[in-house]
Amino acid sequence: xxxxxxxxxxxxxxxxxxxxxxxxxxxxxxxxxxxxxxxxxxxxxxxxxxxxxxxxxxxxxxxxxxxxxxxxxxxxxxxxxxxxxxxxxxxxxxxxxxxxxxxxxxxxxxxxxxxxxxxxxxxxxxxxxxxxxxxxxxxxxxxxxxxxxxxxxxxxxxxxxxxxxxxxxxxxxxxxxxxxxxxxxxxxxxxxxxxxxxxxxxxxxxxxxxxxxxxxxxxxxxxxxxxxxxxxxxxxxxxxxxxxxxxxxxxxxxxxxxxxxxxxxxxxxxxxxxxxxxxxxxxxxxxxxxxxxxxxxxxxxxxxxxxxxxx
Numbered sequence: 001x002x003x004x005x006x007x008x009x010x011x012x013x014x015x016x017x018x019x020x021x022x023x024x025x026x027x028x029x030x031x032x033x034x035x036x037x038x039x040x041x042x043x044x045x046x047x048x049x050x051x052x053x054x055x056x057x058x059x060x061x062x063x064x065x066x067x068x069x070x071x072x073x074x075x076x077x078x079x080x081x082x083x084x085x086x087x088x089x090x091x092x093x094x095x096x097x098x099x100x101x102x103x104x105x106x107x108x109x110x111x112x113x114x115x116x117x118x119x120x121x122x123x124x125x126x127x128x129x130x131x132x133x134x135x136x137x138x139x140x141x142x143x144x145x146x147x148x149x150x151x152x153x154x155x156x157x158x159x160x161x162x163x164x165x166x167x168x169x170x171x172x173x174x175x176x177x178x179x180x181x182x183x184x185x186x187x188x189x190x191x192x193x194x195x196x197x198x199x200x201x202x203x204x205x206x207x208x209x210x211x212x213x214x215x216x217x218x219x220x221x222x223x224x225x226x227x228x229x230x231x232x233x234x235x236x237x238x239x240x241x242x243x244x245x246x247x248x249x250x251x252x253x254x255x256x257x258x259x260x261x262x263x264x265x266x267x268x269x270x271x272x273x274x275x276x277x278x279x280x281x282x283x284x285x286x287x288x289x290x291x292x293x294x295x296x297x298x299x300x301x302x303x304x305x306x307x308x309x310x311x
Contacts, residue, residue, distance in 0.1 A: 034266040036061035039117045043100060043157065044127035046073040049176065049224050052258035053124060054081060054093070060262070063091040065116050067098035067109070100127045100153025101145060110160030120161050122265060124174045125154040135189040143190045150194035155201050165214045172215040172265060175202045176257070179222045179279050183286045185297055206270060217264045221274040223251030 040057045044050045045066035058064055058081050068074045074095045081093055094116045098109045114120065129149035131142060158173055165171030181199035184192035199218060206216035252274050264272055273280065286293045 034060070035122070035262070037063065038121040039063045039065065039119055040122045040124065041065045041067065041113055041120050041161070042124045042126060043067045043098060043154070044069075046070055046077060047126065047128075048254040049257050050126050051077055051080075052254045053126065053261055056258045056262050058085060058090055058093065061089055061091070062122075063117055064093040065096055065113050065120075066093050067096045067113070069097065069099035071095070071097055098157075100157065101129065101149040103148055103152050103156055106153060106156040107160055110157055114161065114164060119164055119168065120171065122172045122174065123158065123161055124176065124261060125158065126176045127153060128176070128178070129191075131190050132187055134187060138190055143193075146190040147194050147197070150191070151197045151201070154198060158202075158205070162209070162214070166209065166212045169213045171213075172217065172268065173202070173205070174261060174264060175199070175216075175218045176261065177218050177220045179220055179273075179275060179283070181218075181220055182273075182283050183293075215268045215270070217269055217271070219257065219261055219264055219272045219274065221252045221257050221260075222276075222279050224254055224257055225251035 035057055040062040042050055042053050042057070042064065045054050046068040050066075050068070054064060054066055054077060064081075066074060066077060068077075074097075078093055078095055082090075096109060096112055096116070098106070100106065127149060129146055131138060131146055154175065162171075162173075165173075175198060177199050178191075178195045180188060180192040181195035184196075199220070202216050202218055209216065257274065260272060260274060263269070273283070282293065
Protein backbone atom coordinates (compact mmCIF):
# COMPACT_ATOMS: atom_id res chain seq x y z
CA UNK A 1 0.00 0.00 0.00
CA UNK A 2 2.86 2.36 0.88
CA UNK A 3 4.67 1.60 -2.40
CA UNK A 4 1.48 2.28 -4.39
CA UNK A 5 1.04 5.61 -2.66
CA UNK A 6 4.63 6.59 -3.45
CA UNK A 7 4.15 5.67 -7.11
CA UNK A 8 0.86 7.55 -7.31
CA UNK A 9 2.30 10.80 -5.91
CA UNK A 10 4.31 11.75 -9.07
CA UNK A 11 1.28 10.93 -11.23
CA UNK A 12 -0.91 13.10 -9.02
CA UNK A 13 1.54 16.01 -9.24
CA UNK A 14 1.79 15.55 -13.01
CA UNK A 15 -2.00 15.58 -13.31
CA UNK A 16 -2.31 18.77 -11.23
CA UNK A 17 0.41 20.45 -13.31
CA UNK A 18 -1.41 19.45 -16.50
CA UNK A 19 -4.69 20.88 -15.25
CA UNK A 20 -3.01 24.15 -14.27
CA UNK A 21 -1.39 24.40 -17.69
CA UNK A 22 -4.71 23.78 -19.44
CA UNK A 23 -6.41 26.37 -17.22
CA UNK A 24 -3.72 28.97 -18.01
CA UNK A 25 -3.95 28.32 -21.75
CA UNK A 26 -7.74 28.51 -21.73
CA UNK A 27 -7.57 31.77 -19.73
CA UNK A 28 -5.03 33.20 -22.17
CA UNK A 29 -7.15 32.32 -25.19
CA UNK A 30 -10.28 33.59 -23.46
CA UNK A 31 -8.53 36.89 -22.70
CA UNK A 32 -7.57 37.29 -26.36
CA UNK A 33 -11.07 36.57 -27.61
CA UNK A 34 -12.52 39.07 -25.12
CA UNK A 35 -10.64 41.99 -26.68
CA UNK A 36 -10.15 40.79 -30.24
CA UNK A 37 -11.22 43.51 -32.72
CA UNK A 38 -12.21 45.77 -29.83
CA UNK A 39 -11.19 49.43 -29.92
CA UNK A 40 -9.12 49.98 -26.77
CA UNK A 41 -7.92 53.45 -25.72
CA UNK A 42 -5.02 53.58 -23.25
CA UNK A 43 -4.00 56.89 -21.69
CA UNK A 44 -0.40 57.51 -20.64
CA UNK A 45 0.61 54.55 -22.77
CA UNK A 46 4.27 55.55 -22.48
CA UNK A 47 4.41 54.83 -18.73
CA UNK A 48 5.58 51.47 -17.42
CA UNK A 49 2.04 50.24 -16.86
CA UNK A 50 0.80 51.82 -20.08
CA UNK A 51 3.42 49.93 -22.10
CA UNK A 52 2.49 46.62 -20.49
CA UNK A 53 -1.23 47.23 -21.09
CA UNK A 54 -0.44 48.06 -24.71
CA UNK A 55 1.54 44.84 -25.06
CA UNK A 56 -1.16 42.66 -23.48
CA UNK A 57 -4.06 44.15 -25.45
CA UNK A 58 -2.11 44.32 -28.71
CA UNK A 59 -1.24 40.63 -28.40
CA UNK A 60 -4.92 39.96 -27.76
CA UNK A 61 -5.87 41.44 -31.13
CA UNK A 62 -7.31 44.75 -29.94
CA UNK A 63 -7.40 47.84 -32.13
CA UNK A 64 -5.29 50.13 -29.98
CA UNK A 65 -5.38 53.90 -29.66
CA UNK A 66 -2.32 54.81 -27.62
CA UNK A 67 -2.32 58.22 -25.94
CA UNK A 68 0.65 60.02 -24.42
CA UNK A 69 2.17 63.47 -24.11
CA UNK A 70 5.50 62.65 -25.78
CA UNK A 71 5.38 61.81 -29.48
CA UNK A 72 8.87 60.31 -29.67
CA UNK A 73 8.16 57.89 -26.82
CA UNK A 74 4.86 56.95 -28.45
CA UNK A 75 6.70 56.11 -31.64
CA UNK A 76 9.23 54.00 -29.73
CA UNK A 77 6.35 52.06 -28.19
CA UNK A 78 4.72 51.72 -31.61
CA UNK A 79 7.92 50.27 -33.09
CA UNK A 80 8.31 47.87 -30.17
CA UNK A 81 4.78 46.55 -30.59
CA UNK A 82 4.80 45.99 -34.33
CA UNK A 83 8.30 44.47 -34.31
CA UNK A 84 7.14 41.44 -32.33
CA UNK A 85 3.53 41.17 -33.50
CA UNK A 86 2.00 38.91 -36.11
CA UNK A 87 0.46 41.28 -38.69
CA UNK A 88 -2.18 38.69 -39.57
CA UNK A 89 -3.46 38.59 -35.97
CA UNK A 90 -2.96 42.16 -34.76
CA UNK A 91 -3.88 45.69 -35.80
CA UNK A 92 -1.46 48.55 -36.29
CA UNK A 93 -1.79 50.86 -33.24
CA UNK A 94 -2.86 54.45 -33.72
CA UNK A 95 -1.06 57.20 -31.81
CA UNK A 96 -2.63 60.31 -30.29
CA UNK A 97 -0.90 63.13 -28.41
CA UNK A 98 -2.71 63.74 -25.13
CA UNK A 99 -1.74 65.56 -21.95
CA UNK A 100 -4.57 65.02 -19.49
CA UNK A 101 -3.30 67.83 -17.26
CA UNK A 102 -4.17 70.26 -20.09
CA UNK A 103 -7.95 70.17 -19.73
CA UNK A 104 -8.55 72.67 -22.54
CA UNK A 105 -7.35 70.21 -25.20
CA UNK A 106 -9.02 67.01 -23.92
CA UNK A 107 -12.34 67.56 -25.74
CA UNK A 108 -10.61 68.03 -29.10
CA UNK A 109 -8.38 65.01 -28.52
CA UNK A 110 -11.45 62.93 -27.65
CA UNK A 111 -12.87 63.71 -31.11
CA UNK A 112 -9.55 62.66 -32.64
CA UNK A 113 -9.71 59.40 -30.67
CA UNK A 114 -13.24 58.69 -31.92
CA UNK A 115 -12.19 59.45 -35.49
CA UNK A 116 -9.55 56.70 -35.34
CA UNK A 117 -12.10 53.86 -35.59
CA UNK A 118 -15.47 55.59 -35.25
CA UNK A 119 -16.12 54.24 -31.75
CA UNK A 120 -14.49 53.20 -28.48
CA UNK A 121 -15.19 49.86 -26.83
CA UNK A 122 -12.81 50.04 -23.87
CA UNK A 123 -11.26 53.10 -22.22
CA UNK A 124 -8.37 52.51 -19.82
CA UNK A 125 -7.74 55.62 -17.72
CA UNK A 126 -4.15 55.07 -16.68
CA UNK A 127 -2.57 58.53 -16.49
CA UNK A 128 -1.43 59.74 -13.08
CA UNK A 129 0.78 62.40 -11.49
CA UNK A 130 2.35 62.11 -8.03
CA UNK A 131 3.62 64.59 -5.49
CA UNK A 132 5.09 64.14 -2.01
CA UNK A 133 5.57 66.64 0.78
CA UNK A 134 3.94 68.47 3.71
CA UNK A 135 0.66 70.10 2.75
CA UNK A 136 1.77 73.61 3.76
CA UNK A 137 4.81 73.39 1.47
CA UNK A 138 2.86 72.39 -1.64
CA UNK A 139 1.51 75.34 -3.59
CA UNK A 140 -2.15 75.60 -4.48
CA UNK A 141 -1.05 75.75 -8.12
CA UNK A 142 0.56 72.33 -7.79
CA UNK A 143 -2.56 71.02 -6.00
CA UNK A 144 -4.64 72.12 -8.99
CA UNK A 145 -2.17 70.53 -11.42
CA UNK A 146 -2.45 67.20 -9.60
CA UNK A 147 -6.26 67.40 -9.64
CA UNK A 148 -6.23 68.20 -13.37
CA UNK A 149 -4.01 65.22 -14.21
CA UNK A 150 -5.58 62.68 -11.86
CA UNK A 151 -9.22 63.75 -11.72
CA UNK A 152 -10.43 66.41 -14.16
CA UNK A 153 -8.45 65.01 -17.09
CA UNK A 154 -9.75 61.42 -16.84
CA UNK A 155 -13.36 62.46 -16.19
CA UNK A 156 -13.29 64.98 -19.06
CA UNK A 157 -12.09 62.30 -21.47
CA UNK A 158 -14.61 59.82 -20.06
CA UNK A 159 -17.50 62.27 -20.45
CA UNK A 160 -16.46 62.97 -24.04
CA UNK A 161 -16.38 59.26 -24.99
CA UNK A 162 -19.31 58.09 -22.87
CA UNK A 163 -22.18 59.22 -25.20
CA UNK A 164 -20.84 56.91 -27.92
CA UNK A 165 -20.91 53.94 -25.53
CA UNK A 166 -24.39 54.81 -24.29
CA UNK A 167 -25.79 55.16 -27.80
CA UNK A 168 -24.36 51.76 -28.79
CA UNK A 169 -25.34 50.27 -25.39
CA UNK A 170 -21.95 48.66 -24.95
CA UNK A 171 -18.53 49.56 -23.58
CA UNK A 172 -16.25 49.39 -20.58
CA UNK A 173 -14.38 52.09 -18.69
CA UNK A 174 -11.43 51.05 -16.52
CA UNK A 175 -9.90 53.39 -13.97
CA UNK A 176 -6.42 52.44 -12.78
CA UNK A 177 -6.45 54.11 -9.38
CA UNK A 178 -4.47 53.60 -6.17
CA UNK A 179 -4.88 52.43 -2.58
CA UNK A 180 -4.90 56.12 -1.64
CA UNK A 181 -8.30 56.38 -3.22
CA UNK A 182 -9.47 54.47 -0.15
CA UNK A 183 -7.20 55.81 2.57
CA UNK A 184 -4.68 58.61 2.95
CA UNK A 185 -1.18 58.61 4.39
CA UNK A 186 0.89 61.62 5.48
CA UNK A 187 2.59 63.87 2.94
CA UNK A 188 0.37 62.71 0.06
CA UNK A 189 -2.49 65.19 0.52
CA UNK A 190 -2.91 66.34 -3.09
CA UNK A 191 -2.36 62.90 -4.56
CA UNK A 192 -4.72 61.15 -2.11
CA UNK A 193 -7.38 63.83 -2.64
CA UNK A 194 -7.27 63.35 -6.42
CA UNK A 195 -7.50 59.57 -6.07
CA UNK A 196 -10.43 59.79 -3.64
CA UNK A 197 -12.21 62.14 -6.05
CA UNK A 198 -11.62 59.87 -9.05
CA UNK A 199 -12.82 56.77 -7.22
CA UNK A 200 -15.94 58.57 -6.03
CA UNK A 201 -16.77 59.77 -9.54
CA UNK A 202 -16.42 56.35 -11.17
CA UNK A 203 -18.30 54.59 -8.34
CA UNK A 204 -21.24 56.91 -8.99
CA UNK A 205 -20.91 56.57 -12.76
CA UNK A 206 -21.04 52.76 -12.48
CA UNK A 207 -24.60 52.90 -11.17
CA UNK A 208 -25.68 55.54 -13.68
CA UNK A 209 -24.64 53.66 -16.82
CA UNK A 210 -25.50 50.11 -15.80
CA UNK A 211 -28.86 50.32 -17.58
CA UNK A 212 -27.00 51.03 -20.84
CA UNK A 213 -24.83 47.90 -20.45
CA UNK A 214 -21.72 50.04 -19.95
CA UNK A 215 -19.36 48.54 -17.38
CA UNK A 216 -17.24 50.69 -15.06
CA UNK A 217 -14.28 49.01 -13.39
CA UNK A 218 -11.67 50.25 -10.93
CA UNK A 219 -8.30 48.60 -10.39
CA UNK A 220 -6.49 49.86 -7.29
CA UNK A 221 -2.95 48.58 -6.66
CA UNK A 222 -0.77 49.86 -3.84
CA UNK A 223 2.14 51.39 -5.70
CA UNK A 224 3.33 50.40 -9.17
CA UNK A 225 7.06 49.85 -8.90
CA UNK A 226 9.65 50.04 -11.65
CA UNK A 227 10.71 47.05 -13.73
CA UNK A 228 14.06 46.28 -12.14
CA UNK A 229 14.06 48.01 -8.77
CA UNK A 230 12.82 46.22 -5.69
CA UNK A 231 12.10 48.18 -2.51
CA UNK A 232 15.19 48.28 -0.34
CA UNK A 233 15.13 47.41 3.31
CA UNK A 234 16.50 50.81 4.31
CA UNK A 235 17.32 51.87 7.83
CA UNK A 236 13.92 51.15 9.36
CA UNK A 237 13.33 51.71 13.04
CA UNK A 238 11.21 49.28 15.01
CA UNK A 239 7.95 51.22 14.93
CA UNK A 240 4.41 50.39 13.86
CA UNK A 241 4.45 53.26 11.38
CA UNK A 242 7.63 52.18 9.65
CA UNK A 243 6.46 48.57 9.42
CA UNK A 244 3.11 49.69 8.02
CA UNK A 245 4.61 52.16 5.57
CA UNK A 246 7.20 49.66 4.26
CA UNK A 247 4.47 47.11 3.61
CA UNK A 248 2.26 49.77 2.06
CA UNK A 249 4.94 50.95 -0.37
CA UNK A 250 5.97 47.50 -1.50
CA UNK A 251 4.34 47.91 -4.85
CA UNK A 252 3.20 45.57 -7.58
CA UNK A 253 4.95 45.05 -10.92
CA UNK A 254 3.52 46.73 -14.05
CA UNK A 255 3.23 43.34 -15.76
CA UNK A 256 1.03 42.03 -12.94
CA UNK A 257 -1.22 45.10 -13.04
CA UNK A 258 -1.56 44.93 -16.83
CA UNK A 259 -2.59 41.27 -16.65
CA UNK A 260 -5.09 42.13 -13.93
CA UNK A 261 -6.52 44.90 -16.12
CA UNK A 262 -6.98 42.32 -18.89
CA UNK A 263 -8.75 39.94 -16.47
CA UNK A 264 -10.91 42.80 -15.27
CA UNK A 265 -11.98 43.56 -18.83
CA UNK A 266 -12.57 39.91 -19.65
CA UNK A 267 -14.64 39.17 -16.54
CA UNK A 268 -16.19 42.65 -16.38
CA UNK A 269 -15.20 43.02 -12.74
CA UNK A 270 -16.44 46.13 -11.00
CA UNK A 271 -13.67 46.59 -8.45
CA UNK A 272 -10.23 45.07 -7.94
CA UNK A 273 -7.87 45.81 -5.05
CA UNK A 274 -4.28 44.65 -5.63
CA UNK A 275 -2.29 44.59 -2.40
CA UNK A 276 -0.57 42.35 0.08
CA UNK A 277 -2.34 41.62 3.41
CA UNK A 278 -1.04 44.68 5.29
CA UNK A 279 -2.64 47.35 3.04
CA UNK A 280 -5.81 45.28 2.76
CA UNK A 281 -6.00 45.11 6.54
CA UNK A 282 -5.37 48.87 6.71
CA UNK A 283 -8.46 49.55 4.59
CA UNK A 284 -10.64 47.51 6.96
CA UNK A 285 -9.03 49.04 10.05
CA UNK A 286 -9.69 52.50 8.63
CA UNK A 287 -13.36 51.57 8.26
CA UNK A 288 -14.02 49.75 11.54
CA UNK A 289 -11.34 51.16 13.88
CA UNK A 290 -10.67 54.68 12.58
CA UNK A 291 -9.16 56.07 15.80
CA UNK A 292 -6.54 53.31 15.91
CA UNK A 293 -5.76 53.82 12.22
CA UNK A 294 -5.36 57.59 12.64
CA UNK A 295 -3.05 57.07 15.63
CA UNK A 296 -0.79 54.73 13.66
CA UNK A 297 -0.70 56.98 10.60
CA UNK A 298 -0.04 60.08 12.71
CA UNK A 299 3.25 58.51 13.82
CA UNK A 300 4.54 59.08 10.31
CA UNK A 301 4.17 62.86 10.63
CA UNK A 302 7.22 62.89 12.90
CA UNK A 303 9.38 61.57 10.07
CA UNK A 304 11.31 64.18 8.13
CA UNK A 305 10.92 64.23 4.36
CA UNK A 306 12.77 66.10 1.66
CA UNK A 307 11.45 69.12 -0.23
CA UNK A 308 8.34 68.13 -2.22
CA UNK A 309 9.12 66.62 -5.59
CA UNK A 310 6.83 65.92 -8.47
CA UNK A 311 6.96 62.24 -9.42
